[in-house]
Amino acid sequence: MQEYLNQFDKWLSGVLKGAPALPKGFKKFLVEVSPWLALIGGIMGLMGILGALSLGGWALGMVSAFGYHVGWQYWLNVALLAVMTYLDFKAFKLLKERKLAGWKLAWYMVVLSLVDAVVTLNVMGVIGAAIGFYVLYQIKEEYK
Secondary structure, eight states: OHHHHHHHHHHHHHHHTTSOOOOHHHHHHHHHHHHHHHHHHHHHHHHHHHHHHHHHHHHHHHHHHTTOOOOHHHHHHHHHHHHHHHHHHHHHHHHHTTOHHHHHHHHHHHHHHHHHHHHTTOHHHHHHHHHHHHHHHHHGGGOO
């Protein structure tokens, strides 16, 4: 699996190499704010998981009464949200210290969001992941 991710990383790096560069001041801003965005994402993810699980239990009973069911996409989203929430919290300190490992965790989060978007046929999610990859590769040089 890691080999495929490394190949995808190499391919993306080549594709995005010719992309227009963000202004240096904006890159610095993104690097400064990224740990805090990860922390906020982790907190919001935790709230989302708690809400999804409580709503999921309630919704399972309600929707089955109307002949519907909560599908596999719901549970896939909850599972991926749990993994991304964990990665957000783990990335906070590493991004704050500007370590490449923190950047890599952010990269994994975008990969997971892309997988989720493709599996659930979410076009806006695919576009969001593309933007996420663009931004990440723009600031990668700031992490060692």
